[in-house]
């Protein structure tokens with residue numbers, strides 16, 4: 376488990392860089408059949424998610440991507456906050472017709488919409504305020520995941536910034552990755568919702584590797600307290616170690 380704060384992203388990136396790849400345990404999946412990113416040999420696929428909105432997922436994704444790029448890694452960011460995306464804005468990009476919407480409606484292939492952001496980070500942007508993307512069918516979601524999978528081998532990291540909550544859109548992207556970073560703040564509602572995500576994920580896929588980031592904390596002690604609380608509740612009620 377990695378415990379960190381948004382202003383210590385460099386440390387997080389360094390830890391991720393050093394951490395040995397597991398023995399593939401993250402890819403053994405139980406539960407419902409679903410689409411997965413391939414987890415190509417050299418590509419780590421990581422979803423950045425949260426129960427509560429506005430806790431800093433997208434900022435974490437962007438900063439982590441930039442830190443990893445500065446370490447010489449090839450990074451692809453998928454903005455999977457379908458319908459309400461904003462990674463492009465944060466990265467100073469103007470995607471115009473290069474968004475997932477054009478892939479969903481069959482007008483473009485995924486490779487034609489990849490944008491280049493700061494430090495060479497590659498980005499698959501999304502539209503904002505687009506209901507069509509907010510209400511994708513299972514088939515459409517699977518197609519997006521399949522198309523992105525075809526790009527995976529070119530990258531060291533695929534970072535997937537999801538929306539908040541446990542909607543089908545969010546869950547399908549979370550469950551398609553090998554690793555999940557759950558972002559929370561010390562706010563009790565955010566902590567409860569982080570636990571909610573752990574609960575839902577554990578019901579679907581107990582082998583996935585979950586990491587927690589406590590954002591917007593006063594100090595490390597406060598972050599540690601939040602982490603301890605989540606671990607304790609997860610062990611007690613779900614029988615798992617986060």
Ligand SMILES: Nc1ncnc2c1ncn2[C@@H]1O[C@H](COP(=O)(O)OP(=O)(O)OP(=O)(O)O)[C@@H](O)[C@H]1O
Nearest residue numbers: 381427428429430431432433434435538539590591
């Ligand atoms: N460590 C931090 N300190 C101060 N402000 C922060 C920090 N992290 C994020 N923010 C601010 O919090 C707000 C929400 O951040 P962000 O958009 O990254 O969250 P999100 O979880 O992606 O939100 P959403 O659920 O809407 O996608 C932004 O205004 C951002 O600048």
Ligand SMILES: [Mg+2]
Nearest residue numbers: 432433456537
């Ligand atoms: Mg966001």
